[in-house]
Amino acid sequence: MKRQYHIGQTVVPYEIDWSANRETIGLSVDTSMELTVTAPMSATHDDVEAALDEKQPWILETIYGLGEQADPPLDKEFLSGEKLLYRGRQYHLKVQEDDVSEPTLSFDGNRFTLHVHRFDKPDDDVSIRRKRQAVVDWYIERAKSELGERVEAHASKLDATAVTVDVVDLDNRWGEYQAGTVRLHWRLILAPVRIQDYVVVHELAHKNHDEHSAGFWNAVGSVLPDYKDRRRWLRLNGNTLTV
Known part of the structure; x- marks a missing residue:
């Protein structure tokens, strides 16, 4: 009710x-x-x-x-010239026909390349969904590797070692801590590393603090003194971290 x-x-x-x-x-x-x-x-x-x-x-x-949140970006069609967000930066996308059965995404550090079959037409809804899935799959794989590294970098600072990391889709949350597992939304890979670190530290602090108590925020602040600025950035810009 x-x-x-x-x-x-x-x-x-x-x-x-x-x-x-x-x-x-x-x-x-x-x-x-x-x-x-x-x-x-x-x-x-x-x-x-x-x-x-x-x-x-x-x-x-x-x-x-x-x-006050920023408006989410317009839906992409995954065409050459568009940009993809990664770790807080926008990179140009090139779409290239290749001998592939399914679209795949690659990144050389300066530009994304989406490799597609010749039957993946630019204006076809099915093709757009296939290309979007390839992009999402790439992000998820990067998130599993890189967000795990961010957890490893901060765990000992919060007496939160021996935690496991699970990268998933968390609906309206960026992270959560449950029974020794830090669960992080894969879309965090789109955010600047300093914002990734805020979510990671926030969830690691829950290992020893169930509630958002003064002790909890003191623990977060001991690692990230500017956590309020990072938290505000995420609140205002979280809508832009989409594919």
Whole structure:
């Protein structure tokens, strides 16, 4: 059932997702600016309201930040001359006919080349989907390698060694930590490395801090003193990290 939480004149719609696997109350906000509260079955509505009261600054900051977000880029057709985003930089794309059964993407450090079959016509919807999948597959493979390296680079700083890394599609989240595993969205590979590091450090800090407490943010800040700037960049520009 949809509920409303009032912060002054601001009305925040929210739903409660009761979970038998949850021990604490967590909050998330999607791109429609609706709030989801994930709560254990033992929690009461008063517990939920108390959690919302405690997180008022975060709720306001997140919602107003979403309203300031940059518009997502237009859909690509994967034609020569377009640009692909990688680690925060735009690189030109060249589409080249080759003896391949499926489109494949390569990168030489300066330019992307999309190798396609001659039957992959530029204006054909099926061909566009095939080319997009080739690009996504390349990003995912790079993300598995490079994001794992970012976790390895920071884990010991947060006493979070022996964690595993899983690169997946996380819907409206960039990362999460669960039971010794850091799960990261593959689209982070599109972001500047400093932003990748923010998400990595954020999730690693959850190994020793379940909630976004003062101790949690002190741990993040001990590794990334400018984490607030990185967090704001991601909130404002996350919509642009798309294929």
